[in-house]
Amino acid sequence: MIKKNAVLITVLFALSVALVSISAIFWEFYKLNKQQYIDHIFTKYSVIAQIYREHMQRSSSEIMLEANLAVYDLFIIKDKQETKSLLEKAKVLKKEGFKSYDTSLMINKQGLFTKNTVTNLEATMLEYQKRIYFHIASPDSEVFIKDEVLKPYSYINMLYSYSMIFLIIAFSFVLVLQKLRPLIRLRKKIALYGNGDMDISFKTRNIDEIGAVANELENTKEKINTILESRTLFLRNLMHELKTPIAKGTIATQMLQEQKQRDRFTSIFTRLETLVEEFAMIEEVTSLGDATEFKEYRLVDVIDGAIDMAMVERERVGVMIQADVKEKVNYRLYTTAIKNMIDNGIKYSDDGYIKILINDRGELCFESKGECLKHPLQYYIEPFTKENPSKNSFGLGLYLVDSILKVHGKVLAHEYENGINRFIFA
Structure with a gap:
């Protein structure tokens, strides 16, 4: 709260210091002036x-x-x-x-x-x-x-002078606040723009420094919107153009006579299609800024959808979660993150089994038996990083999981204990 209103607090502090200083000076001057007056009339x-x-x-x-x-x-x-x-x-x-x-x-x-x-x-x-x-x-x-002539010392003139200076400082503070109001509105508009309101307008008729900043922001916003629109159009066209030859290649593969070649090309095109889908998902995650798509779901339902998406036998996934546990998430993205964790856990486990549970801190955990990671977790959440090239991996799985968790205000963590790899949605 203090950091958000640092300028206002600084102005208020300066006003307080000014008023206290003026009050102290006037008080000392009042005592000195009164004493001089008494000394003067005492000469009588x-x-x-x-x-x-x-x-x-x-x-x-x-x-x-x-x-x-x-x-x-x-x-x-x-x-x-x-x-x-x-x-x-x-x-x-x-x-x-x-x-x-x-x-x-x-x-x-x-x-x-x-x-x-x-x-x-x-x-x-x-x-x-x-x-x-x-x-x-x-x-x-x-x-x-x-x-009958002399009168006691009167503080009226001193009080009048002090009141005038006090009012001038207070009025100056009001003027400063009035000048800061456009800055406060500008901050709120920037926050709305950061949250995905691309139509917000920063344009203003003010010709002061804050007005110049607001108008410059308006120009920058238009440039950013143009770049984002071009990026979205490019990615959509790219995905469309990639999916078309992949689909044709998949159909053509079925016409091959040799089973070995057919399986090899089918695997290649399947991997390419998966890669395109992951690229599309990453693009959606990195551009997601609307929290209105977040709703509350039962965690067991989200995990059940992830198991279906992973197309693995349910016996290979142990779910140790109560049915009343709920999470506020984007269902499709969170399901994808859990699906990637299931794929990753089964793929790299020694027994092809993964267990999903809630730890003592209320965090979602994925446990599987296997060797400890050879590198820090940060190495594996970089795009196109894979531990074992022989595995069917493009190195985007954990990167996508980490990106989805960041959208949900979480991070991916890892622990290793007694031969168990434990990935945590912290």
């Missing part, structure tokens, strides 16, 4: 501290302190309940300690002198109910001041 505490320090040094009235603060849109909080709420519920944005220096001119017996007084102060910026407050505290007193 220096004005408040200076006004409050002068108030303490001159011991001015409360009214004068309020008037000086009002110039900067700052107001003292006098309500004790409100100050309590600020202490308990307000969010601390920033806190900083500093020293207040007071220089006074004093006089004593020695004369005039300067007295420096250092007072430790602490400034805290608070946020409560979407308002900014300043808390100035000294060892002897404290004051809560409300700022």
Whole structure:
């Protein structure tokens, strides 16, 4: 599934990475921007501290302190309940300690002198109910001041920018998917063509890269169809032209006077006819792509048909298969494959007997006594390969069996154990 949708998964992965990266960048930028905003507005505490320090040094009235603060849109909080709420519920944005220096001119017996007084102060910026407050505290007193101008940091602009970029990336992803849709349809059409639908059309009006590939596939399909039609016509004519002289030769053979010559020519023409039939079968197998001809049959019925086709005595074939075992196959081809295995097993066995059974893995097996194969199985399933030239073989039997099994999604395997050759439809 992953391999079939590799491009889509890659695009989705790229989108995810982009969105995660953008989100991380915006989050860091949001924190930095917010901190810079807080640092910027916190500088106002220096004005408040200076006004409050002068108030303490001159011991001015409360009214004068309020008037000086009002110039900067700052107001003292006098309500004790409100100050309590600020202490308990307000969010601390920033806190900083500093020293207040007071220089006074004093006089004593020695004369005039300067007295420096250092007072430790602490400034805290608070946020409560979407308002900014300043808390100035000294060892002897404290004051809560409300700022009527400053507003807490707002993330609306940041959220708007992030949303716009998010939508742009998402829209780009939708556009990519829209461009990939013709590629998905093209893949399905190619699969249909591979399954035997020779009339499928790849032609498209799109002028992009995928459209160019589709139109090129259409041209290639037409060339392939032309080649296949020519091949089919050639093979049919060839089979017809070969069968005609074989039939005439068979009839002419019966007119020979000598029995030895008649038998020899009859054997030759019979072998030629068998070869033509095997060629026709191989051509059908290699071009078969329609699985609709596959139906479910009882395996014993298929084997029974193969024994009849092989024209051997039933005593020479032992069938050890339950009657309820079924296979979904092309009956004619599968029967031919089993018939070839029966011929092969009887022909090369020591006792002229073959046994057909189902092994523990549920696979169809053909067992016969004899010597082990001298070469690997792959050697024998090549066309025109035969172990013993004296045998009546053209070397197409196992090649045809292997080709038929591939059509059925199986392979031909071989085992040798205790003097038994075991061929398996695995």
